[in-house]
Amino acid sequence: MTAPRVTVAELAAAWGELPASLVDHMRAVSGLAGELAARYGADPHQAELAGFLHDVARAQPPQRLLDMARELSEPVGPVEADAPILLHGPVGSRQVLARHPWVTPEMALAIRWHSTGRWGMGLLEKVVFLADKLEPGKNGYYQGLEDLAAIARHDLNTAILRYLEWLTRHLLDRGQLVHTATLDARNWLLLEQRAHAPHPPDKR
Ligand SMILES: [Fe+2]
Ligand SMILES: [Fe+2]
Numbered sequence: 387m388t389a390p391r392v393t394v395a396e397l398a399a400a401w402g403e404l405p406a407s408l409v410d411h412m413r414a415v416s417g418l419a420g421e422l423a424a425r426y427g428a429d430p431h432q433a434e435l436a437g438f439l440h441d442v443a444r445a446q447p448p449q450r451l452l453d454m455a456r457e458l459s460e461p462v463g464p465v466e467a468d469a470p471i472l473l474h475g476p477v478g479s480r481q482v483l484a485r486h487p488w489v490t491p492e493m494a495l496a497i498r499w500h501s502t503g504r505w506g507m508g509l510l511e512k513v514v515f516l517a518d519k520l521e522p523g524k525n526g527y528y529q530g531l532e533d534l535a536a537i538a539r540h541d542l543n544t545a546i547l548r549y550l551e552w553l554t555r556h557l558l559d560r561g562q563l564v565h566t567a568t569l570d571a572r573n574w575l576l577l578e579q580r581a582h583a584p585h586p587p588d589k590r
Contacts, residue, residue, distance in 0.1 A: 387490040389431060394438050400485065401442055408445050411523050412438045419517035426542050428509045436493040436514050439486075440500045443478035451477055465563050472565060475501045503550055503571030512542055519549050528552065547575045 394416050398409060419437030423430040443451065448470035455462050455473045458480045466472045479498035482489055496514035499507065503515055519528065520535055528534070531552050538545040550572040557564045 387492070388429070389435055389490055389493065390488050391431075392435060392486075392488070394434055397435065397438050397486075401439075404442065405445050408441060411521055412441050414521045414523055415440060415514070415517045418520055419514050422513045422517055422538070422542070423510070425539075426509065426513060428513045432490060432493055432510060433496075433513050433517075435489075436496040436510060437517050439478070439482045439489070439493070440497050440514055440518060441474065441478065442481055442497075443474040446474065446477070465565050468563055472501055475499060499567070502565045502567035503546065504567045505570035505574045507546075507571060507574075512546055516542065516545055516549070543575050543579060547572065547579070550575070 394413065398413070401409070404412075416434045416437035419433040420430045422428070423433035443454070446454065451470040451473040452462060452467070454460075454477045455466070455470075458477065460473065460476045460480065462473070475498050479494045482497055483494055492508055492510040495508060496511045499511055500515050500518050504511075507515065516538055519531075520538055528549075531549065534545055534548060537548055550568055553568060554564055554572065
């Protein structure tokens with residue numbers, strides 16, 4: 387499925403109600419997602435559009451996200467109830483589909499899962515996920531992850547794995563809940579890596 391030739395500028399106009407600083411981040415993620423898509427064989431146009439749209443619900447306050455998720459019959463588990471910010475991807479994907487019915491299923495998934503990742507992430511999901519974490523506006527935000535951009539230049543899966551493991555440790559160190567989708571994404575990528583690694587040398 388392909389997306390129509392809508393431009394990021396047109397999308398920015400369609401979401402003119404969003405805060406300017408958020409739109410700056412969405413534009414930057416859009417650009418990075420396009421670059422990663424070109425590097426790793428995803429559709430750069432869809433990556434740019436999904437990269438822009440990934441955070442349309444990011445500015446909503448926690449209670450509003452909970453209310454919107456319930457109105458949309460999106461699942462709200464105890465982890466989301468504890469950290470409603472986790473709902474901005476799922477809620478955002480529904481808002482985007484309502485406003486832009488041409489959005490492809492792959493784009494909607496990339497928006498939906500950009501915070502936690504998930505088991506079996508598709509290529510477009512990976513590209514948007516990583517572009518969001520690499521956005522220069524977030525520099526210094528992810529202390530201890532300074533090597534992420536360098537890894538992202540040559541290995542998409544290893545970069546995502548690196549981030550997911552950093553995130554899990556970061557949450558554990560602070561006594562915070564870890565979303566099961568994040569652990570699923572990490573376990574899945576690890577198994578994928580092992581499956582594609584050369585066989586270990588025979589120890590006998
Ligand atoms: Fe986000
Ligand atoms: Fe973001």
